[in-house]
Amino acid sequence: MKIENQLTAAVVAALAELYGQEVPEAQIQLQKTKKEFEGHLTLVVFPLLRVSKKKPEETAAEIGAYLKETGLVADFNVVKGFLNLVIAPSKWVELLAEIDADERYGFVPVTEKSPLVMVEYSSPNTNKPLHLGHVRNNLLGWAVSQIAEANGAKVVKTNIVNDRGIHICKSMLAWLKYGNGETPAGSGKKGDHLVGDYYVEFDKHYRAQVKDLAAQFVQEGMLAEEAEERAKREAPLMCEAREMLVKWEHNDPEVRNLWRKMNEWVYEGFDATYKALGVGFDKIYYESDTYLEGKEKVVEGLQKGLFYRRPDGSVWADLTSKGLDEKLLLRSDGTSVYMTQDIGTAKLRFQDFPINKMVYVVGNEQNYHFQVLSILLDALGFSWGKDLVHFSYGMVELPNGKMKSREGTVVDADELIAEMVLQARTTADESGKFDDMSEEEKAEVARIVGLGALKYFLLKVDARKNMLFNPEESIDFNGNTGPFIQYTYARIRSILRKAEDAGIQVPAELPSDVALSTKEEEIVQHLADFAAVVRQAGVDYSPSGIANYCYELVKEYNQFYHDFSILREEDEDKRAFRLVLSKNVAKIVRLGMGLLGIEMPERM
RNA sequence: GGUUCCGUAGCUCAGUUGGAUUAGAGCAACGCCCUUCUAAGGCGUGGGUCUAGGGUUCGAAUCCCUACGGAAUCACCA
Numbered sequence: 001m002k003i004e005n006q007l008t009a010a011v012v013a014a015l016a017e018l019y020g021q022e023v024p025e026a027q028i029q030l031q032k033t034k035k036e037f038e039g040h041l042t043l044v045v046f047p048l049l050r051v052s053k054k055k056p057e058e059t060a061a062e063i064g065a066y067l068k069e070t071g072l073v074a075d076f077n078v079v080k081g082f083l084n085l086v087i088a089p090s091k092w093v094e095l096l097a098e099i100d101a102d103e104r105y106g107f108v109p110v111t112e113k114s115p116l117v118m119v120e121y122s123s124p125n126t127n128k129p130l131h132l133g134h135v136r137n138n139l140l141g142w143a144v145s146q147i148a149e150a151n152g153a154k155v156v157k158t159n160i161v162n163d164r165g166i167h168i169c170k171s172m173l174a175w176l177k178y179g180n181g182e183t184p185a186g187s188g189k190k191g192d193h194l195v196g197d198y199y200v201e202f203d204k205h206y207r208a209q210v211k212d213l214a215a216q217f218v219q220e221g222m223l224a225e226e227a228e229e230r231a232k233r234e235a236p237l238m239c240e241a242r243e244m245l246v247k248w249e250h251n252d253p254e255v256r257n258l259w260r261k262m263n264e265w266v267y268e269g270f271d272a273t274y275k276a277l278g279v280g281f282d283k284i285y286y287e288s289d290t291y292l293e294g295k296e297k298v299v300e301g302l303q304k305g306l307f308y309r310r311p312d313g314s315v316w317a318d319l320t321s322k323g324l325d326e327k328l329l330l331r332s333d334g335t336s337v338y339m340t341q342d343i344g345t346a347k348l349r350f351q352d353f354p355i356n357k358m359v360y361v362v363g364n365e366q367n368y369h370f371q372v373l374s375i376l377l378d379a380l381g382f383s384w385g386k387d388l389v390h391f392s393y394g395m396v397e398l399p400n401g402k403m404k405s406r407e408g409t410v411v412d413a414d415e416l417i418a419e420m421v422l423q424a425r426t427t428a429d430e431s432g433k434f435d436d437m438s439e440e441e442k443a444e445v446a447r448i449v450g451l452g453a454l455k456y457f458l459l460k461v462d463a464r465k466n467m468l469f470n471p472e473e474s475i476d477f478n479g480n481t482g483p484f485i486q487y488t489y490a491r492i493r494s495i496l497r498k499a500e501d502a503g504i505q506v507p508a509e510l511p512s513d514v515a516l517s518t519k520e521e522e523i524v525q526h527l528a529d530f531a532a533v534v535r536q537a538g539v540d541y542s543p544s545g546i547a548n549y550c551y552e553l554v555k556e557y558n559q560f561y562h563d564f565s566i567l568r569e570e571d572e573d574k575r576a577f578r579l580v581l582s583k584n585v586a587k588i589v590r591l592g593m594g595l596l597g598i599e600m601p602e603r604m
Numbered sequence: 605g606g607u608u609c610c611g612u613a614g615c616u617c618a619g620u621u622g623g624a625u626u627a628g629a630g631c632a633a634c635g636c637c638c639u640u641c642u643a644a645g646g647c648g649u650g651g652g653u654c655u656a657g658g659g660u661u662c663g664a665a666u667c668c669c670u671a672c673g674g675a676a677u678c679a680c681c682a
Contacts, residue, residue, distance in 0.1 A: 026621090029621095029623085031623080034624065036624085036626085037624080042623095042624090044623065044624095046623080046662070046663085049662095056662090079624065080624065081623085081624085081662085081663095082623080082624060125682080162682065165681090165682065166681085166682090167681095167682080287682090312680090314680065323606095323607080324607085324678095325606095325607095325678065328679080328680060330680090331680040332680060333680080335680085337679090337680070337681085337682085338681075338682050341682085363676090364608085364609070364675090364676060364677090365675095365676055365677065366676095366677085367607095367608060367609080367676075367677070368607075368608075368676090368677050368678070369677090371607095371608085392609085394609085394610085394675085394676090395675080395676085397675095424644095427644070428644080431642095431643090431644070433642075433644080449644085460617075460618085461616090461617065461618095462617085462618085464609070464610080465609090465610065465617090466609095466610075466674095466675065466676090467616085467617090468615090468616065468617095470615095470616085473631090476616095476630080476631065476644095477644050478630080478631080478644060478645090479629080479630035479631060480616090480617080480618085480629060480630045480631090481630085481644090483644055484630095484644065484645090486644090487642080487644050487645080488645090490642075490644095491641080491642055491645090492641095494641065494642065495641045495642095496641095497641095498641055499641085502641095544617095544618085548617095548618060548619090548629090551618090551629080551630090552618090552629090555629080558645065558646070559646075559647095561641090561645090561646090562645075562646045562647085563646090564641095565640060565641065566641060567641045568640080568641075582641095603642090604642085604644075
């Protein structure tokens, strides 16, 4: 049992004994003792004064004396209303032994009875390659899934691919007109990049047409603003794209074939990027399959009187009673909108899986959408609709503002990954650390470290906040970074290898009478916190908490490591303890970083 | 204009079930430490009216109100 829990129970007993009152455990406030004071844990006695009816100092002293009797606490001191407790040394060894015994310390096992959590993330459009914003989404989605699983949930990772609509038609049209039959295989381009290039190509020609047409309208005496609006609508390319969409919806075989072919190219490209990022899905939905599904549900809702129809035939939900607006669900021509599609997707998902909880990893620009979706799904009878989680994350901004595809300031995912790996490789080569590795090994370590840097950088920040990414400074490999954590891990692995080579066994059982230094006690305490950190991350699906925990732990360990030479320690008990401690720091760090999807190199 | 989110060191960020005269890291600047299990490391110096003002409390960066600053959203786009 954790020391904190033991202490809490002891404090409850103390209060019962001393003041004759049962106090619920939740009211016992134990926290880590500040560095300036002596002790490990501190009991805040202010809230207990009601029970003791004595002064803070007096109450604290009485409780302290009682705790000392139990043997849990070796010593204590009182500062104002704070009771600082020095935990008995043997307790730390016990605690470490407990952590050591559990290979997946802090994880809640998944059982048959576990709730099913579905996590939707990524959700790309098929007309463009993935960019930095998608990278943040994918990494968060993956991490959130891992965290949910570590908290004992059955997780289904899902991706809804937006594979239909006017934007895909634009790429298709441009490819037909300007492509000369170019293919990924023929050009050596990645499929998603190739299709993306034609999307840009469309936009280029389209803008030129709009400009010419608008000028023509102005000459005919139209106001500039009005002329541009009309030109945008009437530009021949746009008309053609719209025609193509209509043909698509009518299952025109030629259009459908081209659509299938180009989407296949894109999927191959996406798969490569997903693989590089180390993310994946259990079930993929395609909007072309789900976009018609929502209508039925909406009509059903209409019949139940949840929605209403306007004279022009469009269907709306009136949410004004909830403080929101009215929301369109079906256009006057009977076609679906975004919201309708999400309802349709929800319907299919619920048919496929017994969902207990749905988590949508989607950018914060859609906060309103999900607020509405939650209300609508609940009204339509989805049990998980009311407390669906919109895991909303902020934009990634560049030093000169937002990413804009029109201005070419988009940071491409594939390029970014390659750059990070190259950066890791260069740094390592310069340091000479790679000299005795095979080429294969070097490439693998560079990959792990480069991606570790990228992932950690994007995940350590509170997901809700907009964050800044500076590509020029690239990403640091020093300080609060992935590589720093990986480096410490690699060093510990190295120590353990050397211990083995020297015939030093990591003991199966720890000696119980080792005297620990303050630093070592702190590290054990920190290790034990991992379980609580995972639990906390699970509550609000927060990867950043895990990231920052790992950093703190590693930093603490590094400071310790600098003061001691483990292998040359002659006191066998101490050496044994330190080996076990190191081994478990490595273990916990691997578990923690694993939740973030960050791999750990054995050497670097 | 309505709604939601954010505002902590020059820069990037930690820090909420309210806690301790001195609010933490990293980067950047400056100084020290490699015959020592990996220097992608460690130690040190300088740098803050936690946007501002009020309120609640024994106690506020944290909770409430107001103002200011920034972002998102409010489409028969997705």
